[in-house]
Amino acid sequence: MRFTDGYPPAETVPVTRDFKVCGDEKVSEEFVVDPATKGLENVVVSLADVKRGKPFAEEEVSLTQKACAYTPHVLLVPAGQPFKILNEDGLLHNFHTYGKANPPINRAQPKHRTEMTVQLDHPETVLVGCDIHNWMSAQIVVEDSPYYAVTDETGAFELDDVPPGDYDIIASHEGVGEMRKKVSVAPGGTAEVAFRITPR
Secondary structure, three states, X not given: OEEOOOOOOOOEEEOOOOHHHHOOEEEOOOOXXXXXXXXXXXXXXXXXXXXXXXXXXXXXOEEEEEOOEEEOOEEEEEOOOXXXXXXXXXXXXXEEEEOOOOOOOEEEEOOOOOEEEEOOOOOEEEEEEOOOOOOOEEEEEEEOOOOEEEOOOOOOOOOOOOOOEEEEEEEEEOOOEEEEEEEEEOOOOOOOOOOEEOOO
């Protein structure tokens, strides 16, 4: 996913406490753009209404709090799969989710509690924040199929092992909104899809 022309500049976010660990300011992750490709990072790309195909990958996923920021900024997790929230800061954080389909989670994570496990059961995009460090933000995308990906630092993505057929492919980003395209996948073939963002 790439911009056709100019793109929003990176914004800084002030830090208001715990400066020794958090620093003095943070760069907002709403628009992370590669100057060379004009590619947009952290776009969630998925196929709509996939009825068959590969199983979910069996792998652990986690959201890490480090230097008072979340890594990754966008986390993909299968619905109903437990995942870890890690605290590497030696500070009190609190993990607070804001969803519609999933009940909110609001748990303190003191500095001695470096790991906790949570679970989200219903597919949706859930916003995450810390009530103690209010500049911290992330998104957890609760998946209903394994055909999800997040664009890398160049704006590229890949969905593999897609069954042959015709699909709607969706690209969604917190600052751009949602874009859709049609894509056809032939048996044993590949397909390329390019999303272009025209600045307003």
